[in-house]
Amino acid sequence: MPDRRHFLASGLALAAGHSLAQLAPRTVGRVVIVGGGWGGLAAAARLRRAAPDLDVTLVEREPLFRSLPLSNAWLVGRAPEVIAPAEHAAIAARSGYRPLRADATAVDRAQRRVHTTQGALDYDWLVLAAGIRYDYAPWLGDDARAIEAVRRQYPAAYVSGELDALKRKLTDFKGGELLMTVPPGPARCPPAPYERAVMIAWWLKTRRIPGRLTLVDAGGGMQRFNRVFAERYKDQIQHITHATVKAIDPYAKSLHTEFDEFRFDDAIIIPPQAAADIVRQAGLLETDTAGRPGNWAAFDPLRLHAPGDERVFLVGDLLGRASPLFGAYPKSAHMAARLGRIAADGILARANGVSPAPTLPESVCFVHTDVEPAEALRIEASYRQRGDGLIMQTVRQREEPQPRGEDADWARGLFADIAKHD
Numbered sequence: 022m023p024d025r026r027h028f029l030a031s032g033l034a035l036a037a038g039h040s041l042a043q044l045a046p047r048t049v050g051r052v053v054i055v056g057g058g059w060g061g062l063a064a065a066a067r068l069r070r071a072a073p074d075l076d077v078t079l080v081e082r083e084p085l086f087r088s089l090p091l092s093n094a095w096l097v098g099r100a101p102e103v104i105a106p107a108e109h110a111a112i113a114a115r116s117g118y119r120p121l122r123a124d125a126t127a128v129d130r131a132q133r134r135v136h137t138t139q140g141a142l143d144y145d146w147l148v149l150a151a152g153i154r155y156d157y158a159p160w161l162g163d164d165a166r167a168i169e170a171v172r173r174q175y176p177a178a179y180v181s182g183e184l185d186a187l188k189r190k191l192t193d194f195k196g197g198e199l200l201m202t203v204p205p206g207p208a209r210c211p212p213a214p215y216e217r218a219v220m221i222a223w224w225l226k227t228r229r230i231p232g233r234l235t236l237v238d239a240g241g242g243m244q245r246f247n248r249v250f251a252e253r254y255k256d257q258i259q260h261i262t263h264a265t266v267k268a269i270d271p272y273a274k275s276l277h278t279e280f281d282e283f284r285f286d287d288a289i290i291i292p293p294q295a296a297a298d299i300v301r302q303a304g305l306l307e308t309d310t311a312g313r314p315g316n317w318a319a320f321d322p323l324r325l326h327a328p329g330d331e332r333v334f335l336v337g338d339l340l341g342r343a344s345p346l347f348g349a350y351p352k353s354a355h356m357a358a359r360l361g362r363i364a365a366d367g368i369l370a371r372a373n374g375v376s377p378a379p380t381l382p383e384s385v386c387f388v389h390t391d392v393e394p395a396e397a398l399r400i401e402a403s404y405r406q407r408g409d410g411l412i413m414q415t416v417r418q419r420e421e422p423q424p425r426g427e428d429a430d431w432a433r434g435l436f437a438d439i440a441k442h443d
């Protein structure tokens with residue numbers, strides 16, 4: 022019987038129309054991966070398993086991998102961290118690729134070279150899996166001091182390095198007005214702010230903390246959460262929908278929308294988002310019809326390489342539009358890992374002189390809609406190519422009235438698979 026990992030790996034290879042042996046490259050090549058999140062780790066693990074001869078380096082600025090999925094329950098002390106923080110160096114040693122703790126600062130695609138704070142790396146294939154950056158400009162303009170103040174004092178914890186700061190903030194909150202923004206899309210894991218709101222409301226209610234959470238929401242919310250907020254947490258949550266943030270004053274602790282001013286004692290400012298900086302530095306942002314750069318990465322949706330550059334693959338939350346029929350893929354960890362494996366298979370095929378078979382991903386995401394008793398939503402997205410070549414998306418949402426830790430099993434299973442961590 023093949024073990025689970027072998028089964029998964031061969032299943033993926035067969036889905037792409039090749040056996041593992043066929044995919045193993047005949048020539049040695051250098052692969053550089055920028056970003057050691059869900060997408061980058063999945064690409065590295067897949068390359069290591071299927072092509073031990075390839076020289077793989079993963080560039081990551083953080084020393085530790087920490088999971089954003091399932092972080093919301095941990096933030097309010099409801100659950101231990103579902104995946105214990107793991108050192109990137111240890112993951113790399115287990116998997117057998119080279120880790121480089123550094124910031125990738127630029128990509129010279131003509132020279133096929135990545136510049137980092139620890140020196141330059143030449144590549145034959147590059148995977149950009151660097152996630153998102155915060156884009157405070159629509160709310161704070163180019164006021165660098167205010168941006169720094171908001172980021173430091175009111176961390177979003179939408180990147181893993183800020184999780185401890187946000188947890189400290191919540192632990193120290195003794196009451197009053199707590200404000201949280203829900204940014205306009207596209208954004209990382211759109212249900213995450215609502216899940217976080219439910220966790221905070223439950224915690225205010227059960228700890229009898231005399232506080233209220235005001236959600237200033239660019240959109241209209243999600244039906245299931247809107248009901249839970251109104252029916253179960255009306256004393257803890259004030260949900261302001263369709264609110265466009267016009268300005269934030271981090272010193273006076275106030276936020277202005279088109280119609281209102283909100284004063285707060287403390288805040289979690291989740292800002293608008295864009296692809297990580299390295300995408301712009303590599304010249305790979307989408308452009309509009311007038312040629313102006315947008316916020317997200319342009320890519321070939323069937324093979325994940327950069328437009329006009331089959332040496333560079335793009336993976337995960339940084340991606341822009343996959344199809345005019347639905348826009349971008351959901352920015353989820355499951356999706357990032359799936360795309361990481363597809364990109365790795367693309368490199369394996371090219372290293373072998375073969376054109377990669379088009380492969381479409383899928384995504385599964387669990388979100389908690391209440392705490393006691395626990396309730397969850399399972400959101401699945403699947404894709405297929407239509408006759409005219411465009412990618413179609415089907416989304417299924419299922420309520421799980423009695424979740425039994427499926428989300429934790431999912432996260433641990435995926436992490437074990439991409440980080441060789443049992």
Ligand SMILES: Cc1cc2nc3c(=O)[nH]c(=O)nc-3n(C[C@H](O)[C@H](O)[C@H](O)COP(=O)(O)OP(=O)(O)OC[C@H]3O[C@@H](n4cnc5c(N)ncnc54)[C@H](O)[C@@H]3O)c2cc1C
Pocket residue numbers: 055056057058059060061080081082083089090091092093123124125126150151152153178179180209210213297298299336337338339352353354355356357385386387388
């Ligand atoms: C609160 C919250 C809850 C979530 N819950 C879920 C959930 O339940 N299920 C789910 O599927 N998804 C969930 N997500 C979404 C999930 O976290 C993301 O979709 C996933 O992390 C995307 O993976 P990625 O590899 O694209 O980016 P990331 O995981 O962010 O990885 C990018 C990595 O690149 C590094 N990096 C960036 N730039 C550079 C550079 N220049 N040089 C070196 N390193 C660099 C970063 O440090 C980072 O480690 C949640 C997100 C949040 C914020």
